[in-house]
Amino acid sequence: MAIPEAHPDEPIEPILPEVPEPPVRVPLKIEDWVSVLILACLALITFGNVIVRYLTDGSFAWTEEISVFLLIVLTMTAGATAFVRNQHIRIELIADGGSPQRQRRLALISSTVVLLFFILLAVLSARMAYDDYSYGDTSPAIGVPNWWYSVWMPILATAIALRMAGMLRRLLRGQA
Structure with a gap:
């Protein structure tokens, strides 16, 4: 079976259709760039630890501590954009099934519960x-001091709560 040749004049179709960005006041690019930078730092720290472990049969003790902190921050920043872009984990059969009224009601309930959770967090x-x-x-x-690490959790939880409040506001106005 022959593989068809690609022609340079033909546009390449994306695998997934492009989804427009949700209408937000604070750009989601902030969380996107923070997530990318954190992931790059994690890769560099891990790579450095692997090299040191290979060359010296020892490891940097601080790398695990920093990596755990960075993974928590990465989870929170990526979670904020996942909620706003509606890419969070959910059961789509339930969330996207049924009438538009039912879908809207479930979206309102979901957003309210998530907002309350992150306020409590x-x-x-x-x-x-x-x-x-x-x-x-x-x-x-x-x-x-441990508070250098733990102070970021309420800050990031508040950021997600604000994102969810904006999403809930758009849902109530019928814009989402």
């Missing part, structure tokens, strides 16, 4: 960061 993680600060806990590998 922001409040509770702010309490945890405050406790880390007031008790002076330090990280095991590097010895830096």
